Amino acid sequence: MSLLLLLFLLRLSGGLRFTRDPGRVPSDPGWNTTGSGSQLVTVTADLTSIIHRVDPRFLSVTIDSSLGTEESFMYLLSSQKIRTLTKALTPSFLRFGGTRQDFMVFTPQRKHLETSGVAAAPSCDEVALPSWLEDRLKKEWTTQQLILMREDAQRKYRKVKFTELTVDLLNSFSSCSGTDLIFGLNALLRTDDNSWNSSNARSLLQYCESRRYAVSWELGNEPNSFVKKAGIRVDGHQLGKDFTRLREMMSESKFYHGAGLYGPDVGQPRDHRIDILEGFLQSGADAIDACTWHHYYVNGRDTSLEDFLDPEILDSLTLKAKEVLRRVKTASPGKAVWLGETSSAYGGGAVGLSDAFVAGFMWLDKLGLAATLGLDVVMRQVLIGSGSYHLVDDNLDPLPDYWLSLLYKRLVGPEVLKIEAVSALGRSKRVRVYLHCSNTKSYSSGALTLMSMNLSKKPAQISAPALVSSGTVEAFVLQADRPGEEGLYSRSVKLNGDVLEMVDDKTLPDLKGVRLPPADHLQLPAYSLAFFVFTDARAAACHDHRHLR
The missing domain is CATH 3.20.20.80 (Glycosidases)
Structure with missing residues (x-):
């Protein structure tokens, strides 16, 4: 990466980014932590205002x-x-x-x-x-x-x-x-x-x-x-x-x-x-x-x-x-x-x-x-x-x-923030990210949820926005129950390494995130979907929900 590009990215993000790496977590989901052959993606975001607020029933279903x-x-x-x-x-x-x-x-x-x-x-x-x-x-x-x-x-x-x-x-x-x-x-x-x-x-x-x-x-x-x-x-x-x-x-x-x-x-x-x-x-x-x-x-x-x-x-x-x-x-x-x-x-x-x-x-x-x-x-x-x-x-x-x-x-x-993912080749196409304020029924006001996905067969490393670098990050990583391309046809899914299934007809399993230790990058495994919650972000846009850009 050229010095000019690096300075440009720093200016967009408002400063240096410190990032995190899930490493091996207690449930041992097997996330790749070596970084070998992985794509590095830098994320920039505007945390001062929201660009849209969807209906609370945004995700709805049909019969x-x-x-x-x-x-x-x-x-x-x-x-x-x-x-x-x-x-x-x-x-x-x-x-x-x-x-x-x-x-x-x-x-x-x-x-x-x-x-x-x-x-x-x-x-x-x-x-x-x-x-x-x-x-x-x-x-x-x-x-x-x-x-x-x-x-x-x-x-x-x-x-x-x-x-x-x-x-x-x-x-x-x-x-x-x-x-x-x-x-x-x-x-x-x-x-x-x-x-x-x-x-x-x-x-x-x-x-x-x-x-x-x-x-x-x-x-x-x-x-x-x-x-x-x-x-x-x-x-x-x-x-x-x-x-x-x-x-x-x-x-x-x-x-x-x-x-x-x-x-x-x-x-x-x-x-x-x-x-x-x-x-x-x-x-x-x-x-x-x-x-x-x-x-x-x-x-x-x-x-x-x-x-x-x-x-x-x-x-x-x-x-x-x-x-x-x-x-x-x-x-x-x-x-x-x-x-x-x-x-x-x-x-x-x-x-x-x-x-x-x-x-x-x-x-x-x-x-x-x-x-x-x-x-x-x-x-x-x-x-x-x-x-x-x-x-x-x-x-x-x-x-x-x-x-x-x-x-x-x-x-x-429901609050949507502006975010962009950039790799060494420009706008990232196979690592895609979206950013919302977190659900306040689950997290305190000011928290952020980063939705991310890796469409590639190679793992990716994500650098997180500067203003959320120092707080707690909870990871919810979804992968197929089988590795590689074969797993893409699977009808089962693992959350942080554990296959999800109902306990009984009245009970859903606990959907618990993994608290990440301090490290250099967020890791996004090959063919994975993930939610990263920055619980202590204190994002200005998520504190003042009246302000729409």
């Missing part, structure tokens, strides 16, 4: 509406295990939607009851799914997913009738897990003049109001694909008018007049999708509380392991997000923008990749980059539903991305 294609599968939401796992990810939104929401028709089977006559719902402790029934449903759901995937491939979708039971089970799951439910309504119910037929939605809202269910709403899923799915074309301007009609319906309700409404859930911007978004914003921006769009990096049917580790593919989110943010800002300044549905690969995910350890690089990078760019909520497809990008497996056990999400929730606060 794919495919779960409701046979109403009996909704009982899986009564599983103690899935409720335990979901509650641990709060605060969060819980979106019920997806491709099949636009084929679902509410078909009541019992008279709507007045609020005064509604029987009390069973307590959360009383709603327990018998083990024999859970085992049977899980087995049958595995078969059902194959049927659904075949329908997706053929683009042949059938109308699905659902009753009050689906709504009751969703509400029970949402309220008992502590999430905020968003229900996706069918936008393909159209009148002769191609406007939205709101009568079925009105019936559903009336039932939910009679039960006092706390629900927010969406209307339609990926309107850009309506022609392919159903041979129906709805332009953006008409869609905005449909949302305005829904908002009017909600305003007429004593219970839902203040509820959230989100949309249009359009696919990532290109071609006619931009026209749909712009037309929608012109006629419907005032009706919504946040503008939602969907993002996937690659096609799940023809992607590869290399794609999941490709920095250029990860960087592609920037261009897409900036395009949506720019158009929303122009049409409706101040309107929040959300990733209303997102994961690694579209088409249901990539088998053997989207549910494996390697998917964590796309997921953590998306969380870090989305917050930095100014998106307020990111809804992960999918907690449970058809496809290969689940957070839980067919036995409802957590997959690697679940554990990554859980650590994010516990360690990362």
Whole structure:
């Protein structure tokens, strides 16, 4: 490194950097400490101000509406295990939607009851799914997913009738897990003049109001694909008018007049999708509380392991997000923008990749980059539903991305700071970092959490920012349960050397960090994801949360 470059980096960081090295910790995770062949990355950060503050429910989850294609599968939401796992990810939104929401028709089977006559719902402790029934449903759901995937491939979708039971089970799951439910309504119910037929939605809202269910709403899923799915074309301007009609319906309700409404859930911007978004914003921006769009990096049917580790593919989110943010800002300044549905690969995910350890690089990078760019909520497809990008497996056990999400929730606060990683070759591409104030439920005000990932097969050394050099650092390093490239396909993950798994259906393991001894560098093993918490940073930006740059 030249003297001029060194002086420039020192000026950016405000002084010399003292760094730390985890070395061998008591649990002996086997982190590389030799530095042999490793890349040195220097991190600079501005700790005086925050560049964005995301919604406290920033990391949120979805339940794919495919779960409701046979109403009996909704009982899986009564599983103690899935409720335990979901509650641990709060605060969060819980979106019920997806491709099949636009084929679902509410078909009541019992008279709507007045609020005064509604029987009390069973307590959360009383709603327990018998083990024999859970085992049977899980087995049958595995078969059902194959049927659904075949329908997706053929683009042949059938109308699905659902009753009050689906709504009751969703509400029970949402309220008992502590999430905020968003229900996706069918936008393909159209009148002769191609406007939205709101009568079925009105019936559903009336039932939910009679039960006092706390629900927010969406209307339609990926309107850009309506022609392919159903041979129906709805332009953006008409869609905005449909949302305005829904908002009017909600305003007429004593219970839902203040509820959230989100949309249009359009696919990532290109071609006619931009026209749909712009037309929608012109006629419907005032009706919504946040503008939602969907993002996937690659096609799940023809992607590869290399794609999941490709920095250029990860960087592609920037261009897409900036395009949506720019158009929303122009049409409706101040309107929040959300990733209303997102994961690694579209088409249901990539088998053997989207549910494996390697998917964590796309997921953590998306969380870090989305917050930095100014998106307020990111809804992960999918907690449970058809496809290969689940957070839980067919036995409802957590997959690697679940554990990554859980650590994010516990360690990362909503305040985003500016940070950059530089190697001898310039901006680091394979060592990627993001910086937030720490979650104040876990750490004192002023603490910082550094999110980092190493996409390379070689270890890396990170020099930490100057102002956090002298205090305590806690490390949470995630690696596959097998070394090298083989481990990238793993469906298990180690935290600081120990494989993570539930203790029982009601109990998650302790997610403890390792306190690092003073040393020269933070070590980031090959193919690893890590959170480093600087507990004594006393960062000015994290003390004064009123100051936004």
